[in-house]
Amino acid sequence: MNWDDTTDDAAGAAERLVGASADGEDQAVEAALRPKDLGEFIGQEKVREQLDLVLRAARARGATADHVLLSGAPGLGKTTLSMIIAAEMGAPIRITSGPAIQHAGDLAAILSSLQEGEVLFLDEIHRMSRPAEEMLYMAMEDFRVDVIVGKGPGATAIPLELPPFTLVGATTRAGLLPPPLRDRFGFTAHMEFYEPAELERVIHRSANLLDVAIDTEGAAEIAGRSRGTPRIANRLLRRVRDYAQVKADGVINREIAGAALSVYEVDARGLDRLDRAVLEALLKLFGGGPVGLSTLAVAVGEERETVEEVAEPFLVREGLLARTPRGRVGTPAAWAHLGLVPPRQGAGTGQQDLFGS
Ligand SMILES: Nc1ncnc2c1ncn2[C@@H]1O[C@H](COP(=O)(O)OP(=O)(O)OP(=O)(O)O)[C@@H](O)[C@H]1O
Numbered sequence: 001m002n003w004d005d006t007t008d009d010a011a012g013a014a015e016r017l018v019g020a021s022a023d024g025e026d027q028a029v030e031a032a033l034r035p036k037d038l039g040e041f042i043g044q045e046k047v048r049e050q051l052d053l054v055l056r057a058a059r060a061r062g063a064t065a066d067h068v069l070l071s072g073a074p075g076l077g078k079t080t081l082s083m084i085i086a087a088e089m090g091a092p093i094r095i096t097s098g099p100a101i102q103h104a105g106d107l108a109a110i111l112s113s114l115q116e117g118e119v120l121f122l123d124e125i126h127r128m129s130r131p132a133e134e135m136l137y138m139a140m141e142d143f144r145v146d147v148i149v150g151k152g153p154g155a156t157a158i159p160l161e162l163p164p165f166t167l168v169g170a171t172t173r174a175g176l177l178p179p180p181l182r183d184r185f186g187f188t189a190h191m192e193f194y195e196p197a198e199l200e201r202v203i204h205r206s207a208n209l210l211d212v213a214i215d216t217e218g219a220a221e222i223a224g225r226s227r228g229t230p231r232i233a234n235r236l237l238r239r240v241r242d243y244a245q246v247k248a249d250g251v252i253n254r255e256i257a258g259a260a261l262s263v264y265e266v267d268a269r270g271l272d273r274l275d276r277a278v279l280e281a282l283l284k285l286f287g288g289g290p291v292g293l294s295t296l297a298v299a300v301g302e303e304r305e306t307v308e309e310v311a312e313p314f315l316v317r318e319g320l321l322a323r324t325p326r327g328r329v330g331t332p333a334a335w336a337h338l339g340l341v342p343p344r345q346g347a348g349t350g351q352q353d354l355f356g357s
């Protein structure tokens, strides 16, 4: 991986071994690794329990399930859950995405061809066009759309009845959804990052499906580096499997997993080279900050956006870096993670103001 090629943040994020978005290889294997029903879906206890109730109740009434909004970071299982919802309801699923719907007419065509009870999965629902969004309001609430025929003064709206369907919307940015859209979902599931123990279960399950031998400690080692994200866990598992096949007898244990992931420069906490470069610059060159984002970006030879959007969110989430009004600051945990000793207090770094004694 060459970081010089990844100045575009989206591309950079997609190509990273610890990036949360799906790359080509992920897409190819994910279908095989997706849990098929709620019982197989690991973790997210609250969401599972609530969704189970919603679906059971709808089934008992012989009705179509209420519209469901799935919100959460990439790779946490939104697409997987949408397919599970359809499977649990015994309904077919139609898959599309916000960016694929350019015009309201595109949406009208999809809606009018739905069967009764069908699940319509609308991925990246926050990226839908305005007119399509407004058409969706009416479709969700009244199962009706107005199809506009003709142009100008002669244009007429022809109302079209739709069969009841379940809309499953997915978004990584729930905050960007207009309230009228959010309010039309009967149930919103907020997906959280996974605990290491849950990721271990994901890894054991995937290893089983991929016919890979792995022991408990090997799975724990990979889980700890997976950034709370099943997609990353599955991807790291595949890389470790390669290593185990080439360098060992194919069985993954703690030692093999650790060695493999250090070849790929994914450290014990799941930081990759870029993450560590940012932290190292912050601590070693700027004494832990505060330092401005642009200065930090120049110091690591990256674009501002790459540092801000690709590296920082995870560092902030891990409590290694703080964004303050005066700039970026390395936390005590960051010093500890890199095995460095923070400068003495009062050395002019301003850290004592932020972290107290
Ligand atoms: N709870 C889970 N149990 C087991 N595997 C899971 C779970 N959640 C996700 N996965 C696995 O992680 C991978 C990514 O999941 P999925 O595609 O559903 O994520 P997503 O939230 O839709 O991501 P994106 O925002 O990029 O669309 C899939 O291969 C899936 O098998």
Ligand SMILES: [Mg+2]
Pocket (backbone or CB within 6 Å): 078, 079, 080, 123, 170
């Ligand atoms: Mg998805």
